Each structure stands twice: as C-alpha cells, then as structure tokens.
Amino acid sequence: MATFEFHAKAEDGRIVKGELDAANEAEARIRMRAQRLTPLRMEVKRKSGASAVKLNLFGDSVSMKDLQVFTRQFAVLVGAGVPIVQSLEAMSKGARSAGMTNVLQQVTGDVERGRRLADALASRPAVFDRLYVNLIKAGEEGGVLETVLNRLAAYIETTVRLRGKVKGALVYPIAIVIVAIVVIAFIMIFVVPKMSAMFTQSGQKLPALTQIVINCSNFVQSYWYLLVAVLVAVPMVIKLYYETENGRKTCDSIFIEVPVFGDLIKKSAIARFSRTLSTLLASGVRIIDALEISSATTGNWMIEKALIETKEAVSRGKTLAEPLTKIKYFPNMVTQMISIGEQTGNIDQMLSKVADFYEDEVENATDALTSLMEPILMVVLGGIIAIIVVAMYLPIFNLANTIGQ
Numbered sequence: 001m002a003t004f005e006f007h008a009k010a011e012d013g014r015i016v017k018g019e020l021d022a023a024n025e026a027e028a029r030i031r032m033r034a035q036r037l038t039p040l041r042m043e044v045k046r047k048s049g050a051s052a053v054k055l056n057l058f059g060d061s062v063s064m065k066d067l068q069v070f071t072r073q074f075a076v077l078v079g080a081g082v083p084i085v086q087s088l089e090a091m092s093k094g095a096r097s098a099g100m101t102n103v104l105q106q107v108t109g110d111v112e113r114g115r116r117l118a119d120a121l122a123s124r125p126a127v128f129d130r131l132y133v134n135l136i137k138a139g140e141e142g143g144v145l146e147t148v149l150n151r152l153a154a155y156i157e158t159t160v161r162l163r164g165k166v167k168g169a170l171v172y173p174i175a176i177v178i179v180a181i182v183v184i185a186f187i188m189i190f191v192v193p194k195m196s197a198m199f200t201q202s203g204q205k206l207p208a209l210t211q212i213v214i215n216c217s218n219f220v221q222s223y224w225y226l227l228v229a230v231l232v233a234v235p236m237v238i239k240l241y242y243e244t245e246n247g248r249k250t251c252d253s254i255f256i257e258v259p260v261f262g263d264l265i266k267k268s269a270i271a272r273f274s275r276t277l278s279t280l281l282a283s284g285v286r287i288i289d290a291l292e293i294s295s296a297t298t299g300n301w302m303i304e305k306a307l308i309e310t311k312e313a314v315s316r317g318k319t320l321a322e323p324l325t326k327i328k329y330f331p332n333m334v335t336q337m338i339s340i341g342e343q344t345g346n347i348d349q350m351l352s353k354v355a356d357f358y359e360d361e362v363e364n365a366t367d368a369l370t371s372l373m374e375p376i377l378m379v380v381l382g383g384i385i386a387i388i389v390v391a392m393y394l395p396i397f398n399l400a401n402t403i404g405q
Helices: 025-034 049-057 064-079 084-093 098-112 117-122 130-142 145-202 208-222 224-242 245-255 261-282 287-295 301-315 332-344 347-404
Strands: 002-009 015-022 038-044
Touching: 002 025, 025 038, 064 084, 064 098, 064 145, 084 098, 098 117, 117 130, 130 145, 130 261, 130 287, 145 208, 145 224, 145 261, 145 347, 208 224, 208 347, 224 245, 245 261, 245 301, 261 287, 261 301, 261 347, 287 301, 332 347
Parallel strands: none
Antiparallel strands: 002 015, 002 038
8 A cells, every 4th residue: 555645626616635545556546536536646655764764775676777677677578478477577586686576576476476577566656666667558559568578678778777877977076175175184284374373483473374274274274073063964954954845946946047957857758758758658558647747757847847737738639749849848849849749740750769869868968077177176176276375385484574574
C-alpha cells in the first residue's frame, strides 16, 4: 500500500490537493474519480530522510544502474522465449543488490499468484515509476513485451549516461572549491597569526589591506565552528526547501533563468521530455497519458507546468505542436519537427531525433561548462591567495624601505 499526493480538479472547477492510500496508481485514480475528481497530477509521497538512510545502510535501495541491468537482462530472457516467472526467478538470484533481489522476489510471487506483470510492478512505485509500468502494460497488451523491454533498457541507459555526464561535470569544480576552502583556512589559521605576531612586535602601523586580512584571520580563529556550521547547514537547508512544493517552484523558476546554467537546464529538460514521449508513443501508450508521464520527467517545475497545460490543450482536440509553440522554453526547431511528425504520422521518430540532438547538446554544453569553470576557479583561488600573500608582505616591504632611508 502506497500513499499518493495528488492535484485534481473538482466539478466546480476548483483545484484540490490531498493524499490517499492505494495499492497502485490505477486504483488511486479510480478512487479519485469515484469522488468526482479529475486527476491532474499524482505522485508517490516521498519517504522521510531517516527512512531513506536506513534503507541505504542495510543495502535495500535500488539504483538506476540496478534497474538498467535488470531491464536489459529481462529483455534478453523474454526474447529467448523464457517464461516471465522463470526469468524473474533467475534474475532475483543474480541481482546486483539486496534491494533488487527483494523486489524481484516479491514481484515473482505476485505473478505466480496470477497478477499481471504491470500490476505487480505498479505495487512497487519506489522502484518502478509510471513510465516503466505503463510501458510494460502496453507491451503485455500488445504482445510486444520484448520490444518494449528493449526500448526501456535503451531509455534507462541513455538517462543514466546523461545524468552521469552532468554530475561528472560538477565533480571537478566542487573539488576545486573544497581544496580552495581548505587551503585558505590553513593560511588564515596557521600562517597569518604568526606573521601578525611579528608585525605587532615591530610596532609599525600596518597597511589597510594587511589589517583587513589579520581581522579576517582573527574572526576565522574565533568563530571557525560557525563557519563550518554555515557551510554544512546552507546546502542542507536549500535541499530541504527544494523538496517542498513552494521551494521547488521558487528554485526552478530561478535556476532556469540563470545564464549558462539555465540554458543547460532547458536542453536537458527537452532531451528527457522528447526521449520519454517518443518511447511511450512508440510503445502504444495514449498521447494524453504519455504527455502526463513525460512532463514529470523534465526535472524543472516551470517546464512541467507548461507541459501539463499542453496536455490539457491536446485533450481538447488541439495538435501537440500548437500549444508547444506558446512555451518559451521550446525552440522553434523542436515544435516544427513535432509538427512535421504529426503531419507524416511519424511523431515518435521525430521526437527521437529531437532527443538525440539535445542529448548531444547537453553533452557538449557540460564539456564546455567544465572547460570554462576550471580556469575561472583557478584564477579566483589564485587571486585570493595572492591578496593574502601581498597583504602579509606589504609591512615587510615598508619596513625595508624605512630601514633603507
């Protein structure tokens, strides 16, 4: 039993928010319609941070890499004609993690008791999201489970690679910032105080820059614990705030407008949306359901909101390209290709080409961003250390001039 958070439209047009418990999303939607509510957005309620840590400590979590390997193996076994139950049993014995083993054993038990594979997967929303479940359902109903599993495996592999590329681009700058903080803290705590004591003994008046650096050193020595607390607390507070609904709206609206980074966010969102929608449509999922699912994969609230409005427009009979032209985050090239795809009946292929293009754009942008940030961070770090060194040597130069005169 899972808890779902939902946004729905009541009969009088009001937007209703709430939570309800159900075995899976399909059951949750049925219960909402019984209450005369039209579901607009629904997602599994996130578990608390403590629960997530506990799962990770005991090795019960399932990573995207685990899911990727499972899907690819499942596709191979189904393609070889191995029955679903035997395939699940074989993969549960050779799973990469304890969490995946437990999940597969539970799914195997459900399927053995007569449940459909899609329904069994839907009961584990923490591992198998709506995209995964809907594609499996379409594969079962259309008798093309092997094809769907191969598409899913390719989709997850592309997603993992793209996420790894973006995360990898951030590792080096973060490492430089950490090293910079450690080096500057060492200078302020151990080097500057010794030179400050020497200047005090000389009795000379210190230059303004030197006095500023010494004051900063005294502050760091006296209140280092506050600085450490701020460095730890600020990222945690931002993360916790971002996990709230208002926090995500505020942060995403700011992030997408930031120069350079905002452009990377837009390209990444378009790539994910296009790839997801292409995979869903190619597998036979209805376009309304496909839009609802793919809009949640963009990773940015602003774009997600615009795509939900697009889904509403499509449900009223408009083409997909028409409402997309009104979204400022979607370039004309994307909407034109989608329009051509709708006219020729090859929209899934066009979306796949759009995804290919923007995935390459994201990779090129992350490479360029990394190349740009490296020299900037090195210059900033070198500049700070240079200021400290000059500030410490200014009194020595002044003393030497005085002695020379």
